[in-house]
Amino acid sequence: DVKVTQSSRYLVKRTGEKVFLECVQDMDHENMFWYRQDPGLGLRLIYFSYDVKMKEKGDIPEGYSVSREKKERFSLILESASTNQTSMYLCASRAGGAQPQHFGDGTRLSIL
Amino acid sequence: GENVEQHPSTLSVQEGDSAVIKCTYSDSASNYFPWYKQELGKGPQLIIDIRSNVGEKKDQRIAVTLNKTAKHFSLHITETQPEDSAVYFCAASSLPQGGKLIFGQGTELSVKP
Numbered sequence: 299d300v301k302v303t304q305s306s307r308y309l310v311k312r313t314g315e316k317v318f319l320e321c322v323q324d325m326d327h328e329n330m331f332w333y334r335q336d337p338g339l340g341l342r343l344i345y346f347s348y349d350v351k352m353k354e355k356g357d358i359p360e361g362y363s364v365s366r367e368k369k370e371r372f373s374l375i376l377e378s379a380s381t382n383q384t385s386m387y388l389c390a391s392r393a394g395g396a397q398p399q400h401f402g403d404g405t406r407l408s409i410l
Numbered sequence: 411g412e413n414v415e416q417h418p419s420t421l422s423v424q425e426g427d428s429a430v431i432k433c434t435y436s437d438s439a440s441n442y443f444p445w446y447k448q449e450l451g452k453g454p455q456l457i458i459d460i461r462s463n464v465g466e467k468k469d470q471r472i473a474v475t476l477n478k479t480a481k482h483f484s485l486h487i488t489e490t491q492p493e494d495s496a497v498y499f500c501a502a503s504s505l506p507q508g509g510k511l512i513f514g515q516g517t518e519l520s521v522k523p
């Protein structure tokens with residue numbers, strides 16, 4: 299089974315802090331994704347990566363950056379956290395070709 | 411831009427009844443349509459998917475239908491059970507674009523025993 303692990307289930311940070319969310323997958327997948335999930339809005343794509351050191355902006359990249367130094371790890375960075383970034387963050391990975399995305403269990407981030 | 415609309419936002423059924431969730435998409439290039447189930451405290455789990463060269467796909471009590479002309483697809487759950495209670499998301503993708511998914515807003519399904 300595919301395993302996507304997000305390092306924290308719950309995180310509380312203060313406005314202005316630099317926040318790191320970590321995601322690791324164990325299936326050697328080329329593609330990795332970061333989403334945020336908000337009630338009534340579904341899942342919205344922040345950034346994705348199709349290879350090591352490669353990244354592409356998703357639909358809502360403002361205020362976020364990402365890092366992919368190793369194939370199995372994809373980090374989401376909030377450069378200067380703001381209260382409107384309080385949300386559930388979901389990481390996903392996918393093999394190449396016509397394969398589905400597999401999700402982690404999410405990090406619920408609160409910015410106070 | 412690309413958009414996926416999902417209805418209803420909440421759905422309550424009696425155990426044993428059928429449940430239907432509908433989605434419409436805007437990008438005519440979309441060719442892959444997965445459905446995810448999200449239980450409380452968990453990430454979304456893929457339950458079924460369909461590609462544009464197929465009109466219907468079934469897996470036990472779950473089926474998905476696709477109408478490419480009308481640009482809509484639906485999830486059908488028959489003989490619902492309390493463990494089917496969860497939030498369901500539809501999504502659409504043009505696979506050559508690296509598998510980027512556009513998600514619907516979600517449907518909270520409640521199955522009452």
